Amino acid sequence: MLKQILLLTPVYVTLFWSITLNTDPRKYSNPRLFLGKFMLFAFVVYLSHFLFFTPYPKIYFYIDPLYQYASLLVYPLYYIYFRLLTIDNKFSLKLHYPYLIAPTLLFLLHSIGILITPTEEFKAWTYNHDFQSGSFGIQFLNIIHLLIRICFLVQVIATIIGNYLLIKKHGDKASQYYSDLEESSTVKVSLLNYSMIVTGLASIILGALGRNFFTDQTTGIAIVTLVFSVMLYIIGWLGDKQKALNPSFEITPDCDKASEFDDLSFGAQKIILDKLLILFNERKVFLDSKLTIQEIAQSVCTNRTYISTIINQNFNQNFCTFVNNYRVEELNEVIKKHPEYTNQILAESCGFGSVDSLKRAVMSKTNKPLQEWKNEVISGRQ
Secondary structure (H helix, E strand, O other): OHHHHHHHHHHHHHHHHHHHHHHOHHHOOHHHHHHHHHHHHHHHHHHHHHHHHOOOHHHHHHHHHHHHHHHHHHHHHHHHHHHHHHOOOOOOHHHHHHHHHHHHHHHHHHHHHHHOOOHHHHHHHHHOOOOOOOOHHHHHHHHHHHHHHHHHHHHHHHHHHHHHHHHHHHHHHHHHOEOOHHHHOOHHHHHHHHHHHHHHHHHHHHHHHOHHHHOOOHHHHHHHHHHHHHHHHHHHHHHHHOOOOOOOOOOOOOOOOOOOHHHOOHHHHHHHHHHHHHHHHOOOHHHOOOOEHHHHHHHHOOOHHHHHHHHHHHHOOOHHHHHHHHHHHHHHHHHHHOOOOOHHHHHHHHOOOOHHHHHHHHHHHHOOOHHHHHHHHHOOOO
16 A cells, blocks of 8 residues: 555656646746646656556556657656747747657657567566567567667756756846846756756666566655655746746837847937836836836837847846846835835835845845845935
C-alpha cells in the first residue's frame, strides 16, 4: 500500500498541473499552456512507472511504447517551453519539429521491435532487460533500448545547457518590456532550470540503475518519487507565475515610422520623448502595475524599440527601472501625506504589483531597506 501511494504522488502532481495550467483563462499565455502539455506527458511517464512497479503487467505491456515515447519527449518539450519564454511566440510543428525527430524515430523503432518479438519473450524482456534470447526481436530491442538511454542522457544535458544559454542571452529583455520588478526578474525562470537540473540528475541516476533495480526497493522508490514530486511541483508552481522573458510579438500601431531608430531625425526623437514624459509626468501611467512598454508604444504611436532606445539614451535606464523610479517618487509623496498607510496600501497606491516589488524598487533606488527609508521620509530627512 505504501509503495502504491509513493508511486502515485508524482502522478497526482503532474495531473494537477496539467489541468491547472491549461484551464485558467485569466493567466493565459502560450508558454504557460505549453508547460501544461509538458506536464501531461510527464503524467504519462509517472503513470507508466506506477503500472510497472505495482505491477499491472496486463496493462503496462500495452502502454510500454507510449511510455518510451513520453519519456523521450519530456526534455525536448521543456526546452521548447523555454524557447517560448525567450525567442518563440507560439509552438509550431513546422518550427519545432527538429527537437521531436529523435524521440519519434526511436518510438517507431521500439514499436517495430515489439511487433517482431514473440509476446512472451517481450513480456519477459520488459521486466528483465538481461533476458537472454537468440531471437532477432530481442536483439533488436536491446539495441534500441541502448539508443534510447543514450538519447535520453544527451537530451538531459542539452536541455539544461540550452535553457541556461537562452536565459543568459534573452533574460535582460524582460526588464525592457515589463514594468513590474517581479515580472522582469529572471529569478523564477532560473529556478525553473535549476529544478530541471535536479530532476535531470535524478533521471540519469534512475536510467543508469534501470527500473528493475527498484522493483523491491521501497526506500529507493520513496527517495526517487519524493525528488520527482517536489521538483515537478516547483516547476508547475513557478511556471504558473512566469511570464515570457522576451515577448516576441507586438501590435504595430497604425502610423508611419522609419525602420531604424537612427533614421529618425532629432526632432522626431524629441517628439517621442516629449510624449513619453507627458504620459509619465501628467497622466501618471506608471500607476498601472501591469504597465508594459507595448502599451506605452501604442500610446505614443511608435514601436517599443524606439521607446526602449529613447529611455536608454536619455535616462541611462531600462524600461523597468525608469517606471519604478517614478513609482518611488510617487511613494515618497504619498508617505508624506499619509504616513499611516500600510505597505500593502502604499504598493497599490503607487503602482507596484506587490509589497515585494515595492521593497525591491526602494532598495534599488535608495540602497536602503523600505522601513529605514520610510522613517527618513516621515521625519523629513528625504
